[in-house]
Amino acid sequence: MTEQNTKSPGFWGRIWRQFRHYKLGMVGLVIVVVMFLVAFFAPMLASERPILCRFDGKLYAPAVIDTFRQIPLVGRVIFHSPPFNRASFVFKQEFNPRRGDWALWTPIPFGPLEMAALPLQSPSRLHMLGTDEVGRDILSRMIHGTSVSMKVGFISMGIAVLIGLFFGAIAGYAGGWTDISISRFIEIIMCFPTFFLILGILAWFPPRIENVMIVIGLTNWVGIARYARGEIIRLRGSDFTTAARALGAGHSRIIFRHLLPNSLAPVMISVTFGIATAILVEAGLSWLGFGVQPPDPSWGNMLRSGYDNLFTAPHLIPPPCVAIFIAVLAFNLVGDALRDVIDPRLQGSMK
Amino acid sequence: MRMIPNIPPMARYLMRRFMTGLVTLFGITIITFVIIKLAPGDPAQARTVGLQGKRVSERVYQQLREYYGLDQPVYVQYYNWMDRLCHLDFGTSFYDGRAVASKIRDALWPTMSVAILSILLAFIISTPIGIYSAARQNGPFDRSVSTTLYMVYSIPSYVIGMLLILYLGVKLELFPFRGMHSDNYAQLSTLGKCIDLGRHYFMITVCETVGSLAYYSRFVRQNLLEVIRQDYIRTARAKGLSETQVILKHAFVNSLIPFITLLGLTFPALLSGSVILETMFNWPGLGRLFFESVLQRDYPTLMALNFITAVMVLAGTLLADLAYGLVDPRVSYD
Numbered sequence: 001m002t003e004q005n006t007k008s009p010g011f012w013g014r015i016w017r018q019f020r021h022y023k024l025g026m027v028g029l030v031i032v033v034v035m036f037l038v039a040f041f042a043p044m045l046a047s048e049r050p051i052l053c054r055f056d057g058k059l060y061a062p063a064v065i066d067t068f069r070q071i072p073l074v075g076r077v078i079f080h081s082p083p084f085n086r087a088s089f090v091f092k093q094e095f096n097p098r099r100g101d102w103a104l105w106t107p108i109p110f111g112p113l114e115m116a117a118l119p120l121q122s123p124s125r126l127h128m129l130g131t132d133e134v135g136r137d138i139l140s141r142m143i144h145g146t147s148v149s150m151k152v153g154f155i156s157m158g159i160a161v162l163i164g165l166f167f168g169a170i171a172g173y174a175g176g177w178t179d180i181s182i183s184r185f186i187e188i189i190m191c192f193p194t195f196f197l198i199l200g201i202l203a204w205f206p207p208r209i210e211n212v213m214i215v216i217g218l219t220n221w222v223g224i225a226r227y228a229r230g231e232i233i234r235l236r237g238s239d240f241t242t243a244a245r246a247l248g249a250g251h252s253r254i255i256f257r258h259l260l261p262n263s264l265a266p267v268m269i270s271v272t273f274g275i276a277t278a279i280l281v282e283a284g285l286s287w288l289g290f291g292v293q294p295p296d297p298s299w300g301n302m303l304r305s306g307y308d309n310l311f312t313a314p315h316l317i318p319p320p321c322v323a324i325f326i327a328v329l330a331f332n333l334v335g336d337a338l339r340d341v342i343d344p345r346l347q348g349s350m351k
Numbered sequence: 352m353r354m355i356p357n358i359p360p361m362a363r364y365l366m367r368r369f370m371t372g373l374v375t376l377f378g379i380t381i382i383t384f385v386i387i388k389l390a391p392g393d394p395a396q397a398r399t400v401g402l403q404g405k406r407v408s409e410r411v412y413q414q415l416r417e418y419y420g421l422d423q424p425v426y427v428q429y430y431n432w433m434d435r436l437c438h439l440d441f442g443t444s445f446y447d448g449r450a451v452a453s454k455i456r457d458a459l460w461p462t463m464s465v466a467i468l469s470i471l472l473a474f475i476i477s478t479p480i481g482i483y484s485a486a487r488q489n490g491p492f493d494r495s496v497s498t499t500l501y502m503v504y505s506i507p508s509y510v511i512g513m514l515l516i517l518y519l520g521v522k523l524e525l526f527p528f529r530g531m532h533s534d535n536y537a538q539l540s541t542l543g544k545c546i547d548l549g550r551h552y553f554m555i556t557v558c559e560t561v562g563s564l565a566y567y568s569r570f571v572r573q574n575l576l577e578v579i580r581q582d583y584i585r586t587a588r589a590k591g592l593s594e595t596q597v598i599l600k601h602a603f604v605n606s607l608i609p610f611i612t613l614l615g616l617t618f619p620a621l622l623s624g625s626v627i628l629e630t631m632f633n634w635p636g637l638g639r640l641f642f643e644s645v646l647q648r649d650y651p652t653l654m655a656l657n658f659i660t661a662v663m664v665l666a667g668t669l670l671a672d673l674a675y676g677l678v679d680p681r682v683s684y685d
Contacts, residue, residue: 188378191661195623196641200386200657203645280507284627303513310521317517321510329505
């Protein structure tokens, strides 16, 4: 027999096999993947600079370079070649077909910050969702807003997972007074309405997206900690833990190599719902003016500009509403299916 | 057969619950205090920022520091703050000099009335839906309703608010969406006042209701499905009771018990949501007060609001636990 036939699919492989049969979960997953792609390739989907162009006799691919420069650290290695590296260089103005220049534009040839048209225009063929109060293309801003939401969702939950697993693992593994004090601390945190806590902390720091991510992460870990604690208590007495201890493994090795990896699956459920919450909290904070600051686009601050121009430009409101709804729905669908797979006991109940 | 109520374990349970509640309360005061202490700068600085002349501002700054007790060690500050808290003295607002307690008292009713209304509404609407879905489990009604509700559940309340304002408020001009009553409220007749209030309450109440609606009806359905599997339901059916009687009289009443805990959970969520909704609808409640105090860097109001809301949530969960024990004799207190 070949090796492949005897190899067990492993824990995650088994989850994936079952997950595939949940239609709604798969729909959610597809939406999440699409949003991911839109977020990453935003500079190649909507930009004031072309994907590929010939300018003054040379070939350039500014939008492609913009895309890759988003990756952390890559921005220090890959640079725009002149003249595209100059902030004052506006390609659309310098573009001159008579000289032999040509350009392959992005599907939406407007940047998220580019004032491309008259303000507050209704949807037209050129600007499919219309323009906002300073004449920026709304569709382009929606696309770039996706990456803000995705970033906030994943990074803030990443922070929450680290904190939650840390406290949950310690509480569950140590037991006794450590457990009691950590559990009590979690109970205290849960008494504060989340939004009050977030705003209460955020009020003292400059409203930047990094701070929003950190504060959402700092306030969102309690659910994860509780999940992890329960799992670790369950696994602490299991045979493989005893075996590991008998082999002379230290506490940290038991926690990090044996207990935590085995308790990750239920934590995943909580994380998926947490991302949905983080996305809607970020949009809410941006609506209040505490999240992403204009002119940078976020679904929340775009919704706010709709609120501020209610009577003159009703077309501003539906796009961000739909986007927030779809994003939250997608993560909820994935989380629900994931829970049905991992923990069939809870089938059908919400969060 | 009902067990004869056994007082001592229950009393012991209550005592223990109350004691942990006290510990939590103490923790709440610490967290509230720490959040304010984390803030860069202090209130004295905030007030002297605009003052002309370095020496004047330095002198005023020192006076203010003394006034707020900021020149004392942190634990003394905490003690003083606690001392005032025990006398229910929340200080005066930095922004308008009003007593914080009276500011909060004014904001309490608008928020609470909407919360109570929306919880009641959600309960009244979701119960029949949940019962019917459970009775015809996986039938066409159950399937279509649960899908719809699932969708609705994923719409944040502020998104619903924006859409309602846009379509019902601006396009159709059916309902007002700024404030609690119209400008000419004082001149209206009693009936007119009621109608005016109702029209203003409508949209914000709907926003808060819709979110919990989906949650509640799934909750009712789920609990009912669990209860239906119990032995005493089989007994009731075996006695020859009609299906309606079994479901409504035997199953439904028992499925209500977990609802009490749910109420305890809904409350903090409603308060959280009220920050955006009340700002959106210009509603003079706790959420908007909190947001305005954040903008005005109004420490005393913020501290008081954080503290009071946390205590309300704590009291809510304690009451829910207590009620749970009273309603369900099966709960053991050991």
